[in-house]
Amino acid sequence: xxxxxxxxxxxxxxxxxxxxxxxxxxxxxxxxxxxxxxxxxxxxxxxxxxxxxxxxxxxxxxxxxxxxxxxxxxxxxxxxxxxxxxxxxxxxxxxxxxxxxxxxxxxxxxxxxxxxxxxxxxxxxxxxxxxxxxxxxxxxxxxxxxxxxxxxxxxxxxxxxxxxxxxxxxxxxxxxxxxxxxxxxxxxxxxxxxxxxxxxxxxxxxxxxxxxxxxxxxxxxxxxxxxxxxxxxxxxxxxxxxxxxxxxxxxxxxxxxxxxxxxxxxxxxxxxxxxxxxxxxxxxxxxxxxxxxxxxxxxxxxxxxxxxxxxxxxxxxxxxxxxxxxxxxxxxxxxxxxxxxxxxxxxxxxxxxxxxxxxxxxxxxxxxxxxxxxxxxxxxxxxxxxxxxxxxxxxx
Numbered sequence: 001x002x003x004x005x006x007x008x009x010x011x012x013x014x015x016x017x018x019x020x021x022x023x024x025x026x027x028x029x030x031x032x033x034x035x036x037x038x039x040x041x042x043x044x045x046x047x048x049x050x051x052x053x054x055x056x057x058x059x060x061x062x063x064x065x066x067x068x069x070x071x072x073x074x075x076x077x078x079x080x081x082x083x084x085x086x087x088x089x090x091x092x093x094x095x096x097x098x099x100x101x102x103x104x105x106x107x108x109x110x111x112x113x114x115x116x117x118x119x120x121x122x123x124x125x126x127x128x129x130x131x132x133x134x135x136x137x138x139x140x141x142x143x144x145x146x147x148x149x150x151x152x153x154x155x156x157x158x159x160x161x162x163x164x165x166x167x168x169x170x171x172x173x174x175x176x177x178x179x180x181x182x183x184x185x186x187x188x189x190x191x192x193x194x195x196x197x198x199x200x201x202x203x204x205x206x207x208x209x210x211x212x213x214x215x216x217x218x219x220x221x222x223x224x225x226x227x228x229x230x231x232x233x234x235x236x237x238x239x240x241x242x243x244x245x246x247x248x249x250x251x252x253x254x255x256x257x258x259x260x261x262x263x264x265x266x267x268x269x270x271x272x273x274x275x276x277x278x279x280x281x282x283x284x285x286x287x288x289x290x291x292x293x294x295x296x297x298x299x300x301x302x303x304x305x306x307x308x309x310x311x312x313x314x315x316x317x318x319x320x321x322x323x324x325x326x327x328x329x330x331x332x333x334x335x336x337x338x339x340x341x342x343x344x345x346x347x348x349x350x351x352x353x354x355x356x357x358x359x360x361x362x363x364x365x366x367x368x369x370x371x372x373x374x375x376x377x378x379x380x381x382x383x384x385x386x387x388x389x390x391x392x393x394x395x396x
Contacts, residue, residue, distance in 0.1 A: 009139060010130040010192050017188035018123055021086060022143060023150040024181035025119060028089065028174050030154025032057075034238055034256065036109060038249060039167050041239055045102045051359030054234045056110035058355065061348035064117025069125070069341025072118075073334055078126040078191050085118030087182035093175035097168040113348075121344055125337035128328040130192050134275055137325040141271015144321035145264045148314070152260030159253035215330055218388045220343060222283070223323055224350040226381035229290050230316050231354025232361065232374045240367045245306065255303075259310025263317060270318060271325065278391050279326040286318030287378040287385070294375035298368060319381075320347065329392035 009015045037050045072081050089112055096108045124140070131139045161170045233240070241247045247255070274282045293312030300306050324340055331339040361370045 008132060008135045009127075011190070014130055014189055014192070015127070015139070015143075017185050018082075018126065019143060019146045021082065021119075021181040021185045021189070022123060023146050024177045024184075025086065025116070026147040026150035027154040027157070028093075028150075028178055029116075030151040030256070030260075031158040031170065031174055032109065032112070034155040034253065035158040035162055035167070035170060035249075036105065037236070037238060038162075038242065040102050040105060043100065043102055043105075047236060047239075047362045048356075048359040049102055049106070050236060050239060051234065051355040052106050053109055054231070055352040055355035056106055057113045058231070058348040058351035060110050060113035061117055062345045062352065064114050065121050065341040065344040065348060066338060067341070068118040069121035069337040069339070069344075072122045072125060072337040072341075076191070076334070078122050078129070078337070079185065079189050081118045081122045082126070082189065083182050083186045085115040085122075086178055086185065088115035088118075089178040090175050090182070093171045093178065097171035097175070117341070117344075121337050121341035124324050124328075124340045126191075128336050129333065136328050137275040137279070137322070138268060138272035140321050140325045140328075141274070142268040144271070144317060145267040148260045148264040148267060148317055151314075151317075152257045152264060155253035155256040156250075157253070159249040159251075163248075163250055215390055215392070216327065216339070216343075218384065219323055219326060220346040222287075222381040222384040222389065223319065223343065224346050225384065226287050226290065226316075226319055226378050227347050227350040228354045229287075229294060229374045229377035229381075230313070231351040232358035232370055232377075233294075233367070234351070234355040234358055236358065236362060236367060236370075240371075241306065244367065245300070247303075247306070251303075255306050255310045256314075258307055259312075259314035262311045263314045266315075267318065267321065271321065274322055274325060279322050279329070280385060280389060280391055282322045283319055283326075283385050283389075284382050286315055286320075286322065287382045289313070289315035289318070291375050291378040291382075294371055294378075298371045298375070316378075326392045 036053050040050050040053055068081060072078055092108055092112050099105050127139055127143055128136055158170060161173060238252050241252050270282050289312045293309050296312060297309040300309055327339050327343055328336055358370055
């Protein structure tokens with residue numbers, strides 16, 4: 001295989017259509033994650049209500065990711081679910097544009113998780129479907145870099161639009177981009193010919209295989225512990241930067257853009273290296289970045305330190321996409337979407353629980369204390385990966 005080829009799939013047109021859709025989807029996510037907490041804060045919401053914006057969404061994803069993943073495997077029709085999920089976000093954000101009640105905003109944000117759950121695991125499964133085995137990690141790294149680019153641009157666009165035109169205009173813009181993503185994949189995306197309807201219950205047989213089960217359980221446990229290091233602070237990170245460190249909304253977006261921009265550049269490289277050298281070293285690398293990022297944030301008092309923090313914390317997504325590649329290594333094709341949905345639901349459960357617990361810790365102590373506590377969890381996940389997780393198949 002020619003290592004100079006950046007992307008190699010069964011049909012690159014499908015892959016690039018996924019890239020456009022994923023860029024828009026994760027731009028929506030980053031705008032909502034960064035700006036909606038500030039909107040709730042401006043409307044007089046408490047730290048707990050700010051956390052609920054984050055945790056209700058993640059809590060719903062706990063159920064929707066594995067459900068839609070199983071449906072995708074059973075039907076063998078990735079495209080229908082991807083277009084359906086993306087298009088369904090359009091009316092929800094239109095409704096959000098006219099809301100001023102905190103409770104309504106929280107409920108609407110939670111409802112977006114119902115339909116995003118149809119898109120995320122199905123998208124990753126489709127990448128695995130159209131990728132040769134020796135390119136799964138590289139292609140997932142490339143797609144993850146596109147997602148991270150969306151995450152990078154989202155806060156910048158969100159901050160600028162909000163400062164210039166207000167929050168209602170922002171949610172109308174988000175609704176429009178979701179619709180555009182659905183239309184792009186409807187026109188240019190498709191299922192690969194070899195993906196057919198599953199004749200068995202997805203993913204259940206995988207859990208009956210001891211060799212696969214132990215790996216999946218250890219990976220999911222380490223992932224859930226790792227994500228606590230991100231989710232405890234969660235939506236209150238931007239509130240901390242705004243209230244305690246004095247950054248403007250636009251500057252918050254710029255620092256986020258810088259951090260995720262670095263991650264965008266390195267993820268395809270790390271994904272390709274993980275195909276060659278194994279997944280474990282890069283799981284550890286992602287967790288180490290988050291642990292160090294939390295420690296730097298605890299000490300940060302200046303803008304350059306905030307930039308360093310953003311770069312380190314943004315690399316948390318490496319653990320996510322390398323973990324997805326790991327699962328694709330050990331799970332059969334017609335079980336991938338459900339397996340990846342299960343992996344995503346574990347992460348969502350950790351995000352939901354972490355955001356709620358983090359809100360309570362802030363109320364009882366302070367955000368700096370929470371930041372220091374958060375650095376412990378990615379360090380624990382490194383220990384689990386080192387001691388308990390075997391390498392996935394085909395590596396070495």
